[in-house]
Amino acid sequence: MSGAIIFIQEDLKITEVQEEVLMGILSIISLFGSLAGGKTSDAIGRKWTIAFAAIVFQTGAAIMALAPSFSFLILGRLLSGVGVGFGVMIAPVYIAEISPPAARGSLTSFPEISINFGILLGYISNYVFSGLPVHISWRVMLGVGIIPSALLGFTLLRIPESPRWLVMQNRIEEARIVLLKTNEMGMDVEQRLMDIQKAAAIGSANKYESKGVWHDILSPTPTVKRMLIAGCGIQCFQQITGIDATVYYSPTIFKEAGIQSNSKLLAATVAVGFTKTTFILVAIFLIDRVGRKPLLYLSTVGMTACLFCLSMTLGVLDHGEFGIVLAMLAICGNVAFFSVGIGPVCWVLSSEIFPLRLRAQASALGAVGSRVSSGLITMSFLSVSHTITVAGTFFVFSLISLVSVVFVHKCIPETKGKSLEQIEMVFQKGGGEQEVGIVEMGDTERLVQEQDLTLTDT
Numbered sequence: 001m002s003g004a005i006i007f008i009q010e011d012l013k014i015t016e017v018q019e020e021v022l023m024g025i026l027s028i029i030s031l032f033g034s035l036a037g038g039k040t041s042d043a044i045g046r047k048w049t050i051a052f053a054a055i056v057f058q059t060g061a062a063i064m065a066l067a068p069s070f071s072f073l074i075l076g077r078l079l080s081g082v083g084v085g086f087g088v089m090i091a092p093v094y095i096a097e098i099s100p101p102a103a104r105g106s107l108t109s110f111p112e113i114s115i116n117f118g119i120l121l122g123y124i125s126n127y128v129f130s131g132l133p134v135h136i137s138w139r140v141m142l143g144v145g146i147i148p149s150a151l152l153g154f155t156l157l158r159i160p161e162s163p164r165w166l167v168m169q170n171r172i173e174e175a176r177i178v179l180l181k182t183n184e185m186g187m188d189v190e191q192r193l194m195d196i197q198k199a200a201a202i203g204s205a206n207k208y209e210s211k212g213v214w215h216d217i218l219s220p221t222p223t224v225k226r227m228l229i230a231g232c233g234i235q236c237f238q239q240i241t242g243i244d245a246t247v248y249y250s251p252t253i254f255k256e257a258g259i260q261s262n263s264k265l266l267a268a269t270v271a272v273g274f275t276k277t278t279f280i281l282v283a284i285f286l287i288d289r290v291g292r293k294p295l296l297y298l299s300t301v302g303m304t305a306c307l308f309c310l311s312m313t314l315g316v317l318d319h320g321e322f323g324i325v326l327a328m329l330a331i332c333g334n335v336a337f338f339s340v341g342i343g344p345v346c347w348v349l350s351s352e353i354f355p356l357r358l359r360a361q362a363s364a365l366g367a368v369g370s371r372v373s374s375g376l377i378t379m380s381f382l383s384v385s386h387t388i389t390v391a392g393t394f395f396v397f398s399l400i401s402l403v404s405v406v407f408v409h410k411c412i413p414e415t416k417g418k419s420l421e422q423i424e425m426v427f428q429k430g431g432g433e434q435e436v437g438i439v440e441m442g443d444t445e446r447l448v449q450e451q452d453l454t455l456t457d458t
Helices: 004-012 016-044 046-066 070-098 101-108 110-129 134-143 146-155 163-168 172-182 189-201 210-218 222-240 243-248 250-257 262-286 292-316 321-340 342-352 356-411 420-428 444-457
Strands: none
Touching: 004 016, 004 070, 004 134, 004 262, 016 046, 016 070, 016 163, 016 356, 046 070, 046 134, 046 146, 070 101, 070 110, 070 163, 070 342, 070 356, 101 110, 101 342, 110 134, 110 262, 110 342, 163 172, 163 189, 172 189, 189 356, 210 222, 210 356, 222 243, 222 342, 222 356, 222 420, 243 250, 243 262, 243 321, 243 356, 250 262, 250 292, 250 321, 250 356, 262 321, 262 342, 292 321, 292 342, 292 356, 321 342, 342 356
16 A cells, blocks of 8 residues: 555545545554454354455455545455454464464464565565556555455365364364374374363353453453553554554655655665565564564664664755665664564464463454554554654654563563463463463473462462
8 A cells, every 4th residue: 555555646636634544544444353353253263264354355455456436445445454353363363273382483473474475565566566557556556465365265275273262162073183283293182182171161151251251351350461461562562663654654754765756765665575574584483492572672672773763864864865775774674673573473472372261352452452553653644744744753653662662571471482371370470570480381280280279269
C-alpha cells in the first residue's frame, strides 16, 4: 500500500485524510478478526481458522484490485483487515502448539519472516509495476496479494491440526499421531502428551464456557496478570515505537529527507524491505541460541538510537546527499534492530507464555492491542507530522522506544528452552529474572507436583 497510495492519489483524487484512513483502517478493523479468532480457533480448530483467514483476505484483495472508487477500496481494505486479524492471532498460536520446545522460538518467528518477506515483495512489486499506466499500476500492486494467500490454502491440505487443540477436544489418539510426526526422534512423546493433558485438565470443567475464560482474563489472578502485562505490553510496544509508520510512509519520510522522484522513492523502499527481511533471518538463527530477552535488549536499545538519529537528521540537516544517506541508514538501522528482536520475539512470547485454557483468547487480546496501536499510529502519522514535523514525530518514537527498554527489563522473563507448561510455572513463581531457573528442563515430576498443589490451593 505504501507505493500504491502514490498512484491511488493521482487516479482517484483522494484527500490526505482519506489516505490516512485507507492506510490505518486495516489495522483497526483487524482487531475484530483477532477477537473472533480466539473463539473461532477453539471451536473449529487452529488449522481451519487459518483457512478462513486466507479466504477472507483473498476476497478483500480482489475487491481492492477491481475497486472503481474510494468506497469500494475501503470495503476491500476492511475485508483484508479481518483476514489479517485472524492471521496474526492464529499463526503464532498454531506454530507454538505444534513445535517441540527446542525449536519453538525459531518456528514461532516464521509469521514475522513471512510478514517481512511480504513487505519486501510489496516494495519490489511497487517498483516493478510503477511504469504501468496510473489507473492500472496500483490495481496490480494490490491484486498480487491474492497469490500468497492462495498458496497458503494449498498447504492446508498437508499440515496437521494442533495436538493441544486435539487434546482439548478429547481426540487423544489423533494428538499422539501428530506429536509422533512433529517431534524429534528420541523425545518422549507419551510424556509430552501427558503434560498437555494435565495442562488441559486445569480448565476442563469450563473449557466450553467462554465467560469463564474471559472472567479469568478480565479478573486475573496475580499469575495471569503478570502474563497479560508481559504479553499485551510487548505487543503494544512493538507498534507504538512507530514501525508501521516507517513501513507505510517510507516514501513520505524519504521525500522529507530530500528524494523527489517516484522511482527513486520506491527504489529506496526496496532497500528498507531488504534490510527488514535479512535481519529477521538473523533473529531466527539467534532466538533459540541467545534467548528472547537479550535480543529484546539489543532491539529496543538499537531502535532508540536509530529513531533519535533519524529525528536529528530530518530536523537539523539540509536535504543534501549526506542528509539523504544518513536518513536511509537510520531508517534501515531501525527496521534492522526491530527485525532482530522485538518484531519476532513479540509473537514468540505472546504465543508461549499463556496457559492452554487461556492461550487463544489471551493471544487474541494481545493481537488486538497490537492492531489498535498500529492503526492509531498509522491513521495519525501525517496529521501529527504536520503539527510537530516528521522529525518531531520520530523524536517522540525514540522516547517511547526508550521506555520499552525499561519494560523489557522489568516485565519480561527468559523463556528459552522451556516447554509451554514450564513457562506457566515461571510466571506462577513471580516471573522475575532470578526465578527463571527454578523450573529446569526434564524436571517433569516436580512440575506435575507443583501443578497439583496449585490446583488443590485453588
